[in-house]
Amino acid sequence: xxxxxxxxxxLDQEQKNRQFQRRWDSFVLLTLIFFSLALFLPVMVTRRPxxxxxxxxxxFVHSLQIAFAPQNHKVWTPTPTVSLILDYFTFGxxxxxxxxxxxxxxxxxxxxxxxxxxxxxxxSSHYALGFAxxxxxxxxxxxxxxxxxxxxxxxxxxxxxxxxFTATYINSPRWHLWMxxxxxxxxxxxxxxxxxxxxITAIPSVAWxxxxxxxxxxxxxxxxxxxTLLGCLLLSLRMSGYLG
Numbered sequence: 001x002x003x004x005x006x007x008x009x010x011l012d013q014e015q016k017n018r019q020f021q022r023r024w025d026s027f028v029l030l031t032l033i034f035f036s037l038a039l040f041l042p043v044m045v046t047r048r049p050x051x052x053x054x055x056x057x058x059x060f061v062h063s064l065q066i067a068f069a070p071q072n073h074k075v076w077t078p079t080p081t082v083s084l085i086l087d088y089f090t091f092g093x094x095x096x097x098x099x100x101x102x103x104x105x106x107x108x109x110x111x112x113x114x115x116x117x118x119x120x121x122x123x124s125s126h127y128a129l130g131f132a133x134x135x136x137x138x139x140x141x142x143x144x145x146x147x148x149x150x151x152x153x154x155x156x157x158x159x160x161x162x163x164x165f166t167a168t169y170i171n172s173p174r175w176h177l178w179m180x181x182x183x184x185x186x187x188x189x190x191x192x193x194x195x196x197x198x199x200i201t202a203i204p205s206v207a208w209x210x211x212x213x214x215x216x217x218x219x220x221x222x223x224x225x226x227x228t229l230l231g232c233l234l235l236s237l238r239m240s241g242y243l244g
Contacts, residue, residue: 050093052148076239079191080152103145110158155192159185168210183228190232
């Protein structure tokens with residue numbers, strides 16, 4: 001006599017649906033990156049001089065020291081400045097194309113992270129795709145890719161999306177690793193712009209949204225990213241000359 005399990009078929013179907021959804025999401029993400037590349041590549045090639053110079057053109061180490069030093073009447077932005085210093089001492093100042101490639105890679109990664117974040121927040125794939133693509137082709141985002149001194153815009157949004165994405169794994173068995181990653185991204189976002197202060201409310205919001213309904217929200221797990229964010233904001237204000 002054969003014993004049948006009436007629940008096995010629905011479970012198998014649910015697993016197949018999840019596999020199909022993962023494959024569809026991967027296809028959509030690759031399509032988004034492909035079309036973004038197709039839009040940007042025609043305007044990337046140029047040999048014009050780079051309209052940006054490091055703090056010290058002769059010394060890589062001294063340039064880094066200046067980037068992390070206190071500055072009066074100027075916003076402290078070590079995150080994009082360090083990446084531009086690396087570009088300068090790697091590619092020189094006569095190949096703007098390489099600077100734009102670096103910015104474009106960050107822009108594409110940022111777009112991918114935005115789309116993944118929206119999917120984590122249970123936004124349907126076509127709405128998430130439309131919003132991510134709109135952000136990708138927004139005029140000031142294109143300008144940020146083409147102009148080196150606007151790399152802070154890319155750095156801010158990239159690390160902000162990463163900070164929120166990692167925070168959505170607050171209920172993961174390895175939540176401490178995800179929260180440590182979120183804290184690191186918060187520090188890098190603050191190093192790009194003081195607008196990262198918006199993460200103070202954004203991180204708890206996305207973490208709460210991804211918590212299963214009916215379960216207790218584990219607020220204490222957000223202590224590390226939130227304290228890191230507040231500490232880095234105070235440091236940035238102090239280094240920029242706004243505090244004392």
